[in-house]
Amino acid sequence: MTRDRDDAAPPSRRPEQKPATVAPGRVKEVTSVSNPIVKDIRNLALKKHREETGLFLAEGLKLAIDALDAGWQLETLIVARSQLHNELLSKTAARAVSVGADLLEASDKVLAAIARRDNPQSAIGVFRQKAVRAERIDLGRDGLLVVLDRVRDPGNLGTILRTADAAGARGVVLVGECVDPFSLEAVRATMGSIFSVPVARMDEPAFLAMRKGFGGLVVGTHMRGETDYRTPAYGKGATMLVMGNEQSGLSEPLAGACDTLVRIPQVGRADSLNLAVATGLMIFEARRGSLKL
Numbered sequence: 001m002t003r004d005r006d007d008a009a010p011p012s013r014r015p016e017q018k019p020a021t022v023a024p025g026r027v028k029e030v031t032s033v034s035n036p037i038v039k040d041i042r043n044l045a046l047k048k049h050r051e052e053t054g055l056f057l058a059e060g061l062k063l064a065i066d067a068l069d070a071g072w073q074l075e076t077l078i079v080a081r082s083q084l085h086n087e088l089l090s091k092t093a094a095r096a097v098s099v100g101a102d103l104l105e106a107s108d109k110v111l112a113a114i115a116r117r118d119n120p121q122s123a124i125g126v127f128r129q130k131a132v133r134a135e136r137i138d139l140g141r142d143g144l145l146v147v148l149d150r151v152r153d154p155g156n157l158g159t160i161l162r163t164a165d166a167a168g169a170r171g172v173v174l175v176g177e178c179v180d181p182f183s184l185e186a187v188r189a190t191m192g193s194i195f196s197v198p199v200a201r202m203d204e205p206a207f208l209a210m211r212k213g214f215g216g217l218v219v220g221t222h223m224r225g226e227t228d229y230r231t232p233a234y235g236k237g238a239t240m241l242v243m244g245n246e247q248s249g250l251s252e253p254l255a256g257a258c259d260t261l262v263r264i265p266q267v268g269r270a271d272s273l274n275l276a277v278a279t280g281l282m283i284f285e286a287r288r289g290s291l292k293l
């Protein structure tokens with residue numbers, strides 16, 4: 001195990017556009033937020049840098065362990081040096097090194113700067129993103145696929161991924177210009193489900209083409225839907241559940257591609273439900289026959 005000094009010159013970038021980093025599986029102490037490695041990691045808060053590098057950040061020891069268990073590629077694990085007495089943290093740090101990840105033992109100040117939070121976690125992982133093809137998501141005989149039209153809010157997306165995971169949906173497809181599922185806020189809101197739910201992205205024409213070849217039930221949600229959301233015969237075969245954008249709802253082409261448009265009845269003054277809440281109700285209704293205590 002090699003220990004490099006914080007003020008050592010950063011090694012040159014690797015060919016696959018990883019941020020400046022130490023050699024694989026090596027350990028480095030960092031105490032300065034202006035260290036170039038820390039700067040590169042902090043830049044992953046920006047979509048541009050996530051796209052350029054194909055990497056993203058996940059905060060928290062539990063998330064790092066979940067991701068490693070699920071086989072995600074860990075590039076760098078940043079751990080709080082002050083908390084290395086914690087057995088689980090030090091074991092995970094050793095595991096990170098054993099899978100070839102870089103280990104940064106950081107000061108609390110550095111961890112707080114990366115997480116941009118007052119109560120930073122003891123560990124932050126830099127992971128490689130996975131690209132999933134929607135056509136490859138296996139719906140089996142009666143699986144559920146959640147389709148989101150231009151979802152914009154990272155908290156909504158993260159909450160939906162967490163809910164899809166909890167209810168056993170097979171995957172989530174993001175159609176059109178959507179928020180990045182690998183943004184810090186979205187990953188945070190998934191509470192780890194980003195590592196267990198396949199997420200695919202496609203544009204609207206590609207989705208409409210995929211829908212043409214889909215033999216199951218396609219249920220859209222719409223504020224002008226004329227069918228109660230509890231009516232469709234969910235679970236008899238594979239189902240796609242199509243949810244609209246937070247501001248403008250479902251696009252006309254997507255609404256037109258659905259077998260039925262349903263609505264969740266409301267009383268009171270609210271025009272509509274929050275997207276994540278509506279999606280949660282829909283997912284659990286669609287999965288009702290498969291979920292048991």
Ligand code: SAM
Nearest residue numbers: 221243244246247249250263264272273275278
């Ligand atoms: N102004 C938008 C409209 O008229 O469609 C409201 C969009 S709503 C905030 C976002 C999405 O949540 C909707 O497109 C729909 O998918 C879902 N949604 C919200 N409330 C719903 C309800 N009562 N019934 C069915 N879907 C609902």
